[in-house]
Amino acid sequence: MAEAILRNIYRIKVRLPNSPLKLLNSYYIRNPGGRGLLIDTGFNHPDCRACLLAGLEELDVNMAETDVLLTHLHSDHTGLAPEIAVPGTRVYIGRGEIPWLYGQTRIDLWAADAAGLLRQGFSAEAVAESVQDAASRSMSPDIGFSAYLPIDAGDSFVCGDYTLEAVETPGHTPAHMCFRIESEKLMFTGDHVLFDITPNITNWVNADDSLGDYLDSLRKTARYDVKIALPGHREPGDYRARIKALLAHHEQRLAECFSIVKENPGFSAYDIAGKMTWSIRCNSWEDFPINQKWFAVGECQSHLRRLEKQGRIIASDDRVIRYRVKERRG
Numbered sequence: 001m002a003e004a005i006l007r008n009i010y011r012i013k014v015r016l017p018n019s020p021l022k023l024l025n026s027y028y029i030r031n032p033g034g035r036g037l038l039i040d041t042g043f044n045h046p047d048c049r050a051c052l053l054a055g056l057e058e059l060d061v062n063m064a065e066t067d068v069l070l071t072h073l074h075s076d077h078t079g080l081a082p083e084i085a086v087p088g089t090r091v092y093i094g095r096g097e098i099p100w101l102y103g104q105t106r107i108d109l110w111a112a113d114a115a116g117l118l119r120q121g122f123s124a125e126a127v128a129e130s131v132q133d134a135a136s137r138s139m140s141p142d143i144g145f146s147a148y149l150p151i152d153a154g155d156s157f158v159c160g161d162y163t164l165e166a167v168e169t170p171g172h173t174p175a176h177m178c179f180r181i182e183s184e185k186l187m188f189t190g191d192h193v194l195f196d197i198t199p200n201i202t203n204w205v206n207a208d209d210s211l212g213d214y215l216d217s218l219r220k221t222a223r224y225d226v227k228i229a230l231p232g233h234r235e236p237g238d239y240r241a242r243i244k245a246l247l248a249h250h251e252q253r254l255a256e257c258f259s260i261v262k263e264n265p266g267f268s269a270y271d272i273a274g275k276m277t278w279s280i281r282c283n284s285w286e287d288f289p290i291n292q293k294w295f296a297v298g299e300c301q302s303h304l305r306r307l308e309k310q311g312r313i314i315a316s317d318d319r320v321i322r323y324r325v326k327e328r329r330g
């Protein structure tokens with residue numbers, strides 16, 4: 001279950017139920033004689049719990065002597081943090097993520113998400129179904145837990161011989177953090193850079209241009225010399241090459257979105273997403289499972305927003321937002 005990666009650094013593979021992501025990587029850094037660190041946890045779900053607890057036991061982890069670093073607020077990363085924390089455990093996450101994790105602001109975020117889906121062209125029935133189905137809710141960390149401690153860009157965490165530096169990488173979420181160990185040319189990339197799948201970039205209600213932020217973060221993190229890139233899901237890979245490929249992928253997606261808008265003036269994000277190419281195996285857009293539609297429309301919307309910020313398309317102010325190409329004069 002647990003796998004050694006480098007001296008005192010281990011990976012615990014946490015299986016994700018019913019998720020195309022398949023696997024969450026939880027990383028444990030042992031600190032003989034001092035406090036250890038655990039990065040990310042898995043969904044708040046029995047299958048994930050069994051995997052994580054087995055890994056922690058195998059590695060003989062004492063949670064009272066361990067702090068938890070969360071790369072970002074998504075439930076597959078944060079879900080089990082409140083329950084594995086014992087008195088003495090400190091749970092850290094990017095400062096900007098904290099309000100969205102618990103209490104009323106979390107509930108408000110869910111409501112804003114649902115309202116956003118209607119404006120993107122989902123039917124009221126589809127929104128109700130998606131709310132029912134949402135892993136972000138049913139497998140989320142206990143919303144009564146509020147003891148998160150903030151991480152700011154550049155903060156460092158010393159763990160034995162290693163020093164982890166927090167590298168803020170907004171985009172996938174507004175205050176996503178990667179953690180870098182400069183001495184080993186190592187980066188824990190969270191969901192900022194994944195190798196076997198493309199990180200989902202959706203437009204956040206509290207961010208003006210999530211895809212723009214993400215592309216900036218990719219360019220920023222491309223400058224680091226990283227030999228060992230440890231992602232939040234599945235397997236590691238070539239860091240620089242992957243960043244280059246992700247930048248190219250989004251350029252291509254922007255071009256695809258633009259041509260769909262050009263050919264179909266007045267389409268909503270829902271309609272446009274239905275015309276984009278997706279790797280999912282379904283006969284038609286109508287056959288997409290509701291949560292895959294939710295991801296697809298979110299992804300589409302973040303690209304539409306980028307095109308809008310570039311001055312290439314216009315979004316209407318209707319109850320359902322409709323897009324058209326901006327006419328160039330002169």
Ligand SMILES: [Zn+2]
Nearest residue numbers: 072074172191
């Ligand atoms: Zn994520």
